[in-house]
Amino acid sequence: MDIQLLKTFVLYGSNCRRRKHEKYLWEHDHKEGKYIFSFRVEDMVYSCTQDLNSAYLRYHCLPSDHSRYHCLASDQSNFEREFARFRETIKFFVQESCITWLDYYSLGDDGDGQLTMDFIDSLLRNLDGLLIEKLRYGRAFMYLPENLETLREKLKFLKSFIGFAILQGVDRKQLIDLLIHVEDVAVNAAKLISLCWWLEGDDGQDCNDKRDEVSQLIHKKINPFDPHVRETYIHVLTALKLSRSLSQALALEKNKHLVVADFIDCLLDIILGSFSSFTVSVNNQMQKLHQGATFLSILHRQQQKKFNALNDEMKDLIGVVVIDTGIVICSFYVNEMKDCLPKETDLALFHLLKVLKFIMAEVASIYSPSSFTFPRTNELGSIDFLLTNLKEIGISEANSIAFPAGRIHTIHEDLEFLRSFLENIAEQCSQIEKLQTLWNHVMEVAYKAELVIDSIVVGEKPECLDTIARDIKLMKIEALKIDDNMIHGSEAQTVTKNSILIASEHSSVALNEIFVGLDDEVKTIIDRLTRGSKKLDIVSIVGMAGLGKTTLANKVYNHPSISCHFHVRVWCCVSQVHSRHGLLTQILCSIASESPDQYQKENEDDLAEQLYKHLKRNRYVIVLDDVWDIDAWSSMETSFPDDANGSRILMTSRSHTLPLKIKLDSKPHHLRHLSDEESWELMQSWIFGQMGCPPALNGVGMQIAKICKGLPLTVVVVAGILASTEQDSWEEVANGLSSRTVVETEHCINTIGLSYKYLPDYLKPCLLYFSAFEEDQKIPVRQLKLLWISEGFVQKTDQIKNVEDVADNYLMDLIHRSLVMVSQERSLGGVKACRIHDLVHEFCVAKAKEDSFLQIVPASNGLFPFSQLHNSHRLCIYLNRAEELNTSRLFFPHLRSLLYFFKKFKVNEYSCIFRILRMCKLLRVLDLGGINLYGNFPRELEFLVHLRFLVITSPLKSIPSAIANLSRLETFIIQRGIRVRLPNSIWTMKKLRHLWVDGGFILPNENLDASPNLYHLESLAIDVSSKSLQKILIKLPSIRRLKCFGVRSRNSTIVLDSLSRLESLKVDYFSGDFSFPLNLKKLTLKHSNHPWSEISTIGKLPNLEVLKLLYKSFLGDIWEMKEGEFLKLRFLKLEKLDIVRWTASCDNFPPIQKLVLSGCRKLQEVPSCLEEIITIEMIEVSYCHKSAVNLVKQIQQQQMDIGNDGMKIIIRKYP
DSSP: OHHHHHHHHHHHHTTOEEEETTEEOOHHHHHHHHHHHHHHHHHHHHHHHHHHHHHHHHHHOOOSSTHHHHHHHHHHHHHHHHHHHHHHHHHHHIIIIIHHHHHHEEOOOOTTSHHHHHHHHHHHHHHHHHHHHHHHTTTTTTTSOTTHHHHHHHHHHHHHHHHHHHHTTOOHHHHHHHHHHHHHHHHHHHHHHHHHHTGGGOOHHHHHHHHHHHHHIIIIISOTTOHHHHHHHHHHHHHHHHHOOGGGGSOOOHHHHHHHHHHHHHHHHHHHHTGGGSOHHHHHHHHHHHHHHHHHHHHHHTOHHHHHHSOHHHHHHHHHHHHHHHHHHHHHHHSOOSSSOOHHHHHHHHHHHHHHHHHHHHTTTTOOOOOOOOOOSSHHHHHHHHHHHHHHHHHHTTTOSSSOHHHHHHHHHHHHHHHHHHHHHGGGTTTOHHHHHHHHHHHHHHHHHHHHHHHHHTTOOTTHHHHHHHHHHHHHHHHHHHHHHHHTTSSOOOOOOOOOOOOHHHHSOOTTOOOOSOHHHHHHHHHHHHSSOSSOEEEEEEOOTTSSHHHHHHHHHTOHHHHHHOSEEEEEEEESSOOHHHHHHHHHHHHHOOOGGGGTTSOHHHHHHHHHHHHTTSOEEEEEEEEOSHHHHHHHGGGSOOOSSOOEEEEEESOSSHHHHHOTTOOOEEOOOOOHHHHHHHHHHHHHGGGOOOGGGHHHHHHHHHHTTTOHHHHHHHHHHHHTSOGGGHHHHHHHOOHHHHHTSHHHHHHHHHHHHTSOGGGHHHHHGGGGSOTTOOEEHHHHHHHHHHHTOOOOOSSOOOHHHHHHHHHHHHHHTTSSEEEEEOTTSOEEEEEOOHHHHHHHHHHHHHTTSOEEEOOOSSOOOHHHHTTOSEEEEEESOHHHHHHHTOOOTTOOEEEEEESOOOGGGHHHHHHHHHHOTTOSEEEETTOOOTBOOOGGGGGOTTOOEEEEOSOBSBOOGGGGGOTTOOEEEETTOOOEEOOGGGGGOTTOOEEEETTOEEOOOTTGGGSOOOTTOOEEEEETTOTTHHHHHHTOTTOOEEEEEOOOOTTOEEEOTTOTTOOEEEEESOOSEEEOOTTOOEEEEESOOEEGGGTHHHHTOTTOOEEEEOTTSEESSEEEEOTTOOTTOOEEEEESOOOOEEEEOSTTOOOOSEEEEESOTTOOBOOGGGGTOTTOOEEEEESOOHHHHHHHHHHHHHHHHTTOTTOEEEEEOOO
16 A cells, blocks of 8 residues: 555656646746655655665575574564564655655646546545555554545546546647546545555644644535535536537447446436435436436446447437536535436426437337336235235324325235135136236236335335325226126136046156166165055155156156065056046056946945945055045045055155154155266166266266256256267366256256145245345345345234244245255254255246346446346346446345355445445345344445344444334344444334344343333344343343353343243353243353352253353363252253262153263263263264263163164264
8 A cells, every 4th residue: 555655656746847826836846846746756656666675685685594583583674674674664655755846846737637537547546545544453443533434435426527528629728627626636535645654653733734634625625515615527528518519429438438438327326325315306316317327327338339329419419418417416515415316307307308318219229128027926915015004004104194094005905805806706817817917017016006105115205105096996996896796707717727648657757767876765665565564554755846756756656575575556646736536547457457447437425436346355565656635545545455465655755744644653765866876877877878978987977976966857857968969078067067958958947846846825925035045055045034024024913923933834834845955953853954856946946036026246347238127126246246236236226135145255345235235215124144234234235124134244343222213124134243332222123023143232221111012023132241230121021032141240130021022042151140030942152260169040941942151151070960950951061160079869850851061171081871861862972082082972871771773873073
């Protein structure tokens, strides 16, 4: 940064003239000044670098023997000292010579403006470096003015303005005022940057004086809102417009196009940067201006060839419109805006928007504004969400001017009718075009109603409410007509499920299908079919689509041992659409070898009786393949006799829970994925058959097999690709292969699409939401559920009042349907993290885009099309650099959810994120993942009044009181944070459910008695150091999950009895006592420093199931677990404790299922009675004393001796 700053002054000093009363002296004075300046710089740099280089060589060129270490410390110190002196010399030179030079010299007659633009470029690099230091070392650079970013944007604008004016051929005389102004701003910016850069090294009064000087420069010398300056801009732009000729509109070279695009982009920045200051009456016009200006930018930046193909008149008109856009935008600041725009400016804006609309229509082949789009997933659920919001508005905004009570009530009533009507016609829509058309119209009106109503909440005009109410009423009238016609039969149409009559030999898998690996699975299934109880039993194979359930069943079905064991074998393909008649016919045809036609005219009961008679007194095995629901089983159950002869039903299903619905004590067989070796073996068999794979392909073949992630369906699809590929091109296939390549094949699409099609509507958006996350990403379940809830996917039921419990059921349903996989379990078997298979992920991404549900912006070097994202409802952004988003100048007026995931982040791209937020006033969900806010809560967030979910991945210093504007906020999470103080206004945020930060929130204690309770708050991370803690906790009666931080005296006590719903408690750095609520189920302690004698208080908790004692939670060598303690404890974890012996009585030992011992290096003894505990399922020992490891091995052996073969032990030792 020091050298870069010096280079800036060298650039200026080498090209300037001496000033004297605003006139230039003779040429020899100019040359003399340049010579003196250059000589002084060269002399100073040469002298300093010689000393620095000498110190560097001494430091790095020491001998490699032992003597090096004796000299290293002193030479390092010398080097650091020389480096500090080097910096100090540059500082003195810049402040004493260069800054003084600026007052006496000027760039003079910079005819083409290039010197000025180069000077600004150099300043921008310095300013970026300064901003980086400010954000990286925030506290050390606290003195820096907050509006440095504004200065940066102004310098960029001035540079682009000069370039644009010169490109348009402006007369030098007309440009001189602008150049003088720009140079004045640049010179003052150079002074400001140099003052700021070295200000942290000054002390006392000198530092204060320089801070005052910085402030003066910002507010007086570099005022971005000076009306006189704006007049200069308008004067130059007007001159450009008057001097334009048709010849200037001819085809431009690429770099000339970019000059125009850069100028337009800076105008867009002005619109975005001041969007929140526009009055409501101007707001809609400014959105249209932003859209039109964005079109002009894209036209010049990305569509040069098409632009050049336009006729000269159109190109000239576009050039004039660019200038008019600049004039109008600058006029906003010349004229003070109050309730509306001045008449002259308003007319100019009206005319400009009219011309922009004409241009966009004429250039439709380049830019076609997207029609209104809306998500097509779970549409009835979205209406339910709207109805809930309307009900809340009816209460909170009763009789307000914006929302007349009668109008909201009417809209709510009409939408309720339409929702009921759509539910009644849902099954018929696909068969009756008129119904489908009405459905689409109703949904479009409903989404528009939601946008209009939410826009009114943020200050838009309420006039549109009447239009929406009228449109909804018209839809209701149309629905009533159709409903009446349907009642009288004119529109009636019965929707029936078609029977599937497939011969068993056709529906089963071909006998010669390749089967590789899974021999252990085959043996397990055969054993369950041929051994065990003589009673009729059901054996089920469950797993996700494409895992090979049918292939495995077929292998078993045709195994010689099965053929010999059973008298009758039947294969029946059930699938999603079935009828009792069709299924019974399938089975009878297989047994009797008859044609299906023979059974067509017989009724179902007769067929069921015939089947019963055929199977009676025979030992049979019937394969029911691809069963989706219990109806298929229920329709045939009575036809399967139980003669206690070992008959079996073998069933395959994607549902994990279906077998349990059929038989409560059933144990479904969960089919595993193939290993990498098995995948490669299967792939070879498909490609080469008996010939075998050439050895040269083994390496790349295994690489490709690993990409398949053990899913046989993927292996087969990829094998098909490789079979038609030249062998020397396999490397190319391996490099380009992805799950997207595979999922595009028709078979994969149909297979996964079938699972999606038969999901309940309320689960479809939950599954598609997985597309927002990266492939193979482990997704925290708690965060996922909160996102679902905030999006409105989850609704309470009469049976389950807590919405998170409903979300839990949704997730488990998706897991049981084999669409979601568990990647990490909780202590007692719940799901902590989950993911989906790559193929399912690619399907979700494609389906989410197809249904306008969610748009993914992937990391890339290119820009993404504006038209694809303009109407996005949800946007998930994965970018390498924020500049990719900034350059595109996208506008998202309807955006409701925004998830950021930045790979890299540069400080000079920091502001573009929040300029976008200013435009997205309707956001409900915002995750700022990957964005470092450097301790500041962005002011832009204070205006997002619809936010329900907010995640910030950055430490914050404090939260402003204006956060109370977010009255709908339910979830507020700060990841990687420290302690954060909340404002007193937090007590007014009645909808808060989750407040979480790693270091704990400091809740306000001012005027607590008069503050309302937070009745809905369920999870909280809190700093417990407040003296008013007990009063604060009383105001949180619904807490279920609590994390406590903070150091308090050993004698202090925290009473939690008032938290009657508290189930999970984590305590860190608290050495005092607790009075625990009796319903506590999970407790984690760390840094508590309690003696083991005090653990009985915890042991007496009657409902405690999970206990984690972590580093320094308890101190001492011996823990003696007493009788009658921990009666319901099922999970116990001891981590990094200094315990040596853990003893317990065998009487009434806790029913522990999982025991984890980690990092307890001194632990030598564990309770011997663990050998007799029949509930134990797993013991994990990591990095503990070898005595503890040996004891655990003995326990496992003893458990095996008493019949508990399923007990697992996991042992991790130090390397």
